[in-house]
Every structure is written in C-alpha cells, then in structure tokens.
Amino acid sequence: MSERPAGVFNVSYKQDREIFRTRFLRFWMIVFFIAILTGPLYMNNYLLSMANLTGIAIIGAMGLNILTGLAGQISLGQGAFIGVGAYASALLTTRLGLSFWVALPMAGFITAFVGMAFGVPSLRIKGLYLAIATLAAQVIIEFTIVHWRSLTNGTSGILVPPPKIGSFEFSSERSFYYLIFVVLVLAVTYARNLLRTRIGRAFIAIRDNDIAAEILGVNLFKYKLLAFFVSSFYAGIAGSLWAHYITIITPEHFTITVSIDYLAMIIIGGLGSVLGTIYGAIFITLLPEFLRVLAGSLGSIYPNIGDILGASRELVFGLIVILFLIYEPDGLYHRWQMIKAYWKLWPFSY
Amino acid sequence: MIFFLQLMVTGFVVGSVYALVALGFVLIYKSSRVINFAQGELVLVGAFVCLSLTTTYKVPFFLAFLLTMTVAVIVGLLIERFFLRPMIGEPVLSIIMLTIGLSSFLRGIVEIIWGTETRVFPPIFPSKPINFGGIVISQVYMWSFILAVLFLGIFTVFFKFTNEGIAMRAAADDEDAALSMGISIKKIYGLAWAIAALVAAVGGVVIGNINGVNISLSMMGLRVFPVVILGGLDSIPGAIIGGLAIGILENLAGGYLDPFFGGGVKEIFPFIILVLVLMIKPYGLFGLERIERV
Numbered sequence: 001m002s003e004r005p006a007g008v009f010n011v012s013y014k015q016d017r018e019i020f021r022t023r024f025l026r027f028w029m030i031v032f033f034i035a036i037l038t039g040p041l042y043m044n045n046y047l048l049s050m051a052n053l054t055g056i057a058i059i060g061a062m063g064l065n066i067l068t069g070l071a072g073q074i075s076l077g078q079g080a081f082i083g084v085g086a087y088a089s090a091l092l093t094t095r096l097g098l099s100f101w102v103a104l105p106m107a108g109f110i111t112a113f114v115g116m117a118f119g120v121p122s123l124r125i126k127g128l129y130l131a132i133a134t135l136a137a138q139v140i141i142e143f144t145i146v147h148w149r150s151l152t153n154g155t156s157g158i159l160v161p162p163p164k165i166g167s168f169e170f171s172s173e174r175s176f177y178y179l180i181f182v183v184l185v186l187a188v189t190y191a192r193n194l195l196r197t198r199i200g201r202a203f204i205a206i207r208d209n210d211i212a213a214e215i216l217g218v219n220l221f222k223y224k225l226l227a228f229f230v231s232s233f234y235a236g237i238a239g240s241l242w243a244h245y246i247t248i249i250t251p252e253h254f255t256i257t258v259s260i261d262y263l264a265m266i267i268i269g270g271l272g273s274v275l276g277t278i279y280g281a282i283f284i285t286l287l288p289e290f291l292r293v294l295a296g297s298l299g300s301i302y303p304n305i306g307d308i309l310g311a312s313r314e315l316v317f318g319l320i321v322i323l324f325l326i327y328e329p330d331g332l333y334h335r336w337q338m339i340k341a342y343w344k345l346w347p348f349s350y
Numbered sequence: 351m352i353f354f355l356q357l358m359v360t361g362f363v364v365g366s367v368y369a370l371v372a373l374g375f376v377l378i379y380k381s382s383r384v385i386n387f388a389q390g391e392l393v394l395v396g397a398f399v400c401l402s403l404t405t406t407y408k409v410p411f412f413l414a415f416l417l418t419m420t421v422a423v424i425v426g427l428l429i430e431r432f433f434l435r436p437m438i439g440e441p442v443l444s445i446i447m448l449t450i451g452l453s454s455f456l457r458g459i460v461e462i463i464w465g466t467e468t469r470v471f472p473p474i475f476p477s478k479p480i481n482f483g484g485i486v487i488s489q490v491y492m493w494s495f496i497l498a499v500l501f502l503g504i505f506t507v508f509f510k511f512t513n514e515g516i517a518m519r520a521a522a523d524d525e526d527a528a529l530s531m532g533i534s535i536k537k538i539y540g541l542a543w544a545i546a547a548l549v550a551a552v553g554g555v556v557i558g559n560i561n562g563v564n565i566s567l568s569m570m571g572l573r574v575f576p577v578v579i580l581g582g583l584d585s586i587p588g589a590i591i592g593g594l595a596i597g598i599l600e601n602l603a604g605g606y607l608d609p610f611f612g613g614g615v616k617e618i619f620p621f622i623i624l625v626l627v628l629m630i631k632p633y634g635l636f637g638l639e640r641i642e643r644v
Contacts, residue, residue, distance in 0.1 A: 322452060
C-alpha cells in the first residue's frame with residue numbers, strides 16, 4: 001500500500017476503496033486526462049504514432065503483468081498470443097466480413113481460449129518448466145501462422161481494413177489515438193480493479209506460494225487457468241488493435257523477440273504493478289526511437305556511430321535489461337516510489 | 351532404407367552437437383539453478399571467433415580451435431563474474447530474464463563485430479565423402495561427430511575422476527554440505543560457466559563447419575530446451591541421450607513429414623516432443639524429481 005499524506009484518514013469503507021484517494025491526486029488525474037485528450041491538437045503524426053504503439057504495448061504488457069507479475073506464471077509466449085489475436089481479428093473481418101467492433105472482443109475471447117489451452121501445463125509444472133512450456137507455445141504458434149497458408153497467407157501476410165463507424169474510417173493516426181485511448185482506459189481500469197478483488201488476491205496467493213494457497217482454499221486449477229485467460233484476453237485485444245492499426249500483418253510481428261520485449265517491459269516497469277507496466281511499456285517502445293535520434297544527432301560528430309547504434313538495438317536492450325535486474329530489480333515503479341518518498345520526507349529523509 | 355539410414359546418420363551428428371551444447375546448459379543449471387537462455391549465443395561467439403582466426407588471421411585450424419576454446423573459457427568466466435554473481439539468490443524470473451538480456455547483449459556484440467551475413471569456414475576436412483556400405487557420409491560430418499563424442503567423453507571422465515569434477519557434482523547435490531566441506535561455490539559457478547562456454551564453442555565450430563556461420567546460429571540455444579527437458583534438466587547422461595534422440599527424431603520427422611507440411615517440420619518437431627514430455631513426465635528421463643513442501 002502506498003503511504004498517504006498526514007491528515008488523510010479513512011472514515012468509511014467507501015473512502016478506503018477509492019483508487020484516487022486524495023484531492024491532489026484527483027486534480028492531477030483530471031489534468032492528465034485533459035492533456036491526453038487534447039494530445040492530438042499539438043502532436044504531429046510521428047508523435048501520435050509513437051503514442052499509438054505505446055498504447056497497444058501497454059495493453060499487451062498489462063495482460064502479461066497480470067499473468068506473470070500478479071499470478072507468478074512466467075510466460076514467454078505473449079508475442080505469439082498477440083499474434084493469435086491479430087490473426088483472429090484479421091480473419092474475422094476479412095473472411096467473415098464482421099465489423100471491427102464485433103471482431104475486437106471476439107479476438108480477445110479466441111486468444112483467451114488459446115492461451116488457456118497452453119496454460120493447462122501450468123497445473124503440473126511451474127517456474128522455469130512453465131517458462132519453457134510457454135516458449136514451446138510461442139514456437140508452435142509461430143510455426144502454425146507461417147505454415148497454415150490457406151488460412152493465414154503464410155509469410156506474405158493479410159491486409160486488414162481499418163475500423164469503421166458508419167462512413168467514418170479510423171484510418172488516421174489521430175482517430176486511432178482516441179480508439180486506443182478508450183480501450184486502454186478500460187484495460188487499465190479493469191487491471192487496477194482486478195488487483196483488489198478476490199481473484200486478484202487469489203492470484204497473489206498463488207504467486208507467493210501455490211501449495212500454501214491451495215491449502216488455504218484457493219482453487220489452483222480455476223485461478224491458474226483464469227490468469228492465463230485474462231492475460232491472453234488482453235493479448236488478443238492488443239493484437240486486434242495492432243492488426244487494424246498497422247493494416248497489414250505478417251508473422252514477423254509476433255516472434256519470440258516480441259515476447260521478450262513484453263517480458264522486459266514488465267520487469268523494467270515493475271512486476272505486479274499497473275503503473276509500472278505503463279512505465280515499462282513506454283520505456284521499451286520508445287527505446288529504439290531514442291537510439292535512432294541519438295544516432296542521428298551523434299552522426300555529425302562521429303560518422304560511424306549511426307551504424308553501430310543502429311545495429312546495437314539488441315545490445316543496448318540486453319544491457320539495459322541486465323543493468324535493471326542487477327541494480328534496480330523492483331523496476332521503475334519502485335524507483336518512482338522512492339523519489340516520491342524522498343520529496344515527501346525532505347529535508348528529513350533518513 | 352538408404353534414405354532412412356542417411357537421415358539417422360545426419361541426425362546422429364546433429365544430435366551429438368546438441369548433446370554438447372546441452373551439456374553446458376545442464377552444467378550451469380545443475381550447479382547454480384540458473385537456466386541459461388544465452389547458451390545459443392555462446393555457440394555463436396565460439397563459431398565466429400574460430401572463423402575469424404582461421405579466415406582473417408590465417409591461423410592453422412588446430413591452433414585456432416585451441417585459441418577459441420581459451421577465449422570461450424574467458425568469456426564464460428567473465429559472464430559469471432559480472433552478470434550472474436550479483437544475481438545469486440534472486441527469483442527464477444529475474445534470472446531467466448537476465449540470461450535473456452545477456453543473450454541479446456551477446457548477439458548485439460556479434461552483430462556489431464561480424465555483421466549478419468553468412469560466412470563459411472575454409473575447407474578444413476577433405477571434401478571426398480566416405481562410403482559406408484551405401485550410406486554416404488561427408489568427412490565434415492564424421493569429424494564433427496568424432497569431435498563431439500571426444501568432448502563428451504572428456505567431460506564424462508572429468509566429472510567422474512577429477513577433484514574439480516567431483517566437487518562440482520557435490521555442489522550440485524547439496525550446496526550447503528559442499529560449502530562446509532571446503533568447496534568454494536563461487537569457483538564452482540565460474541567453472542560451470544567456463545565449461546558451458548567451452549562446449550558451446552566446440553559445438554559452434556562443429557556446426558559452423560557443416561552449415562556455415564551466421565547470426566541465426568544462436569537459434570541452437572532454443573533447440574537445447576527440448577533436449578534438456580527430454581533428458582532431465584539436471585542430468586548429464588540425460589543431456590547426451592536427449593541430444594542424440596532429439597537430433598535423430600527431428601531429422602526423421604523432417605525427412606518424412608516435410609512433404610505434408612511444406613517444410614519446416616524439423617524446427618517444430620522438437621518442441622512438440624517438449625510439450626508431450628512436459629505433459630507426461632515433466633522431469634524428463636533422468637531428471638531429479640523435487641518434492642515440494644510448504
């Protein structure tokens with residue numbers, strides 16, 4: 001639980017349950033929302049596309065954080081599950097001619113059931129065995145996407161139409177920004193509330209010690225599968241949004257590298273924390289862009305640095321993950337808490 | 351029949367390389383409970399170092415091979431000292447993620463130094479194939495197999511008879527007891543990584559001689575998982591038998607099933623075996639089954 005300023009007391013259960021507890025927080029949340037809603041007014045297309053990519057990444061990472069950070073089931077298959085969502089949505093709209101608004105939740109449910117199927121081994125195995133099992137899921141799903149040509153068109157991919165309401169098409173960055181924003185708010189709110197429910201507490205109990213949880217009456221079978229279900233549902237939604245945003249999907253978008261990126265997001269952001277997921281997703285999505293800009297600006301001084309930095313996305317990514325794990329294992333969220341605590345206690349911060 | 355035997359032989363050779371790489375993986379897991387996602391990148395580094403030495407610096411192959419092994423041992427020791435030692439006692443997920451980070455770090459370095467295009471070793475073994483009663487084996491394959499078996503043999507003897515080998519097994523069995531007997535656990539961890547890097551490098555040189563070397567060689571690292579799951583994560587004989595079994599099975603599956611699936615069965619088949627093993631016998635053929643208590 002985060003600490004509150006002195007003088008803020010809970011005098012009713014309703015107050016205790018509030019997410020934005022203080023007036024300060026509520027005020028800044030409103031300011032923040034207004035800033036986001038008016039974002040497209042002062043952002044150019046490039047910034048908007050970055051924001052859209054980040055938004056989709058946050059949804060996918062939120063799902064993974066529910067599974068890994070909250071329920072403690074390590075998954076190396078989030079990239080593939082996002083792929084399942086993307087292809088499900090693409091096929092539903094192109095082959096069956098369904099509207100995006102139907103395909104979006106359906107893609108979520110289809111992915112959720114696929115994820116649940118691959119979550120079945122989690123009942124017998126855990127920890128690193130589960131990590132390897134989900135790695136197998138990743139490889140098998142990737143193979144299926146590439147080789148089931150009659151359905152997925154193999155490596156040449158599928159063209160996906162943008163979402164529509166009436167005659168209005170969500171094809172510009174700006175319109176998609178609002179679409180992603182709405183879905184994102186729903187996804188984050190749900191995740192934030194999940195933490196406080198019986199299900200969320202059961203997940204945490206399983207993460208901390210599954211045998212103890214079972215003895216205390218948590219139905220492992222139900223809750224582990226539920227964790228995979230919820231996580232994959234998020235992946236499916238993220239995949240569906242991605243497919244209709246990018247408008248052409250190929251298997252390269254859903255490789256093991258993507259799964260690793262998602263895992264890196266939640267670890268760098270902070271396991272089991274909603275805010276941390278957001279920080280991590282922003283960090284990892286913007287990292288390549290940052291490197292590109294850095295390469296561009298240093299290029300005039302050191303002509304070769306562009307090539308090196310261009311090739312070194314993986315190197316920097318790896319190094320950042322390693323350094324975070326060694327020096328900041330609790331992630332950006334924890335660091336943010338520390339900074340807040342420091343200023344709250346300043347100048348008596350001992 | 352000839353087709354079958356040919357597939358068997360190829361499978362055997364590839365399998366012996368898998369066994370080598372998996373041996374390193376198992377060693378690290380056994381001694382320090384670290385699951386090493388960077389094993390494939392160690393293969394990659396070994397292959398590229400040997401390649402550079404032989405092609406760019408014109409070092410004779412045998413000498414280059416020895417130098418590569420030295421470099422690999424140093425790389426292994428450095429990785430253990432700087433990346434793994436601070437992580438002792440951290441949760442499984444962090445350690446998995448650390449080795450994943452390590453793998454992309456190493457891949458990035460390789461990409462910067464050597465680029466991404468495929469390179470081939472200069473012909474070291476005579477190209478004339480040997481004919482064993484109808485089955486044609488190229489000399490590279492035969493020598494690869496001999497090298498792999500040689501190293502597997504050396505390490506089997508090492509673990510059975512030398513002080514270090516016995517100390518490693520003791521540490522794997524019970525860390526606390528080994529510590530109280532005066533075994534330095536840090537040294538054991540370092541040794542495990544050094545050996546893992548060494549066998550990976552040998553595997554890299556062998557497979558590089560057969561297929562050429564490029565960045566995708568690091569995929570070997572993923573192929574190790576079916577091997578060790580089949581053999582048991584903490585069993586050295588398991589790694590050897592699992593390696594050979596996976597090598598043969600994937601080649602047979604590739605040979606007979608590829609026409610039905612349009613290629614690529616080889617890549618996927620080991621993972622199907624992996625899932626089956628996890629469902630039926632999660633601790634593999636020879637793995638130690640851990641009983642958990644609250």
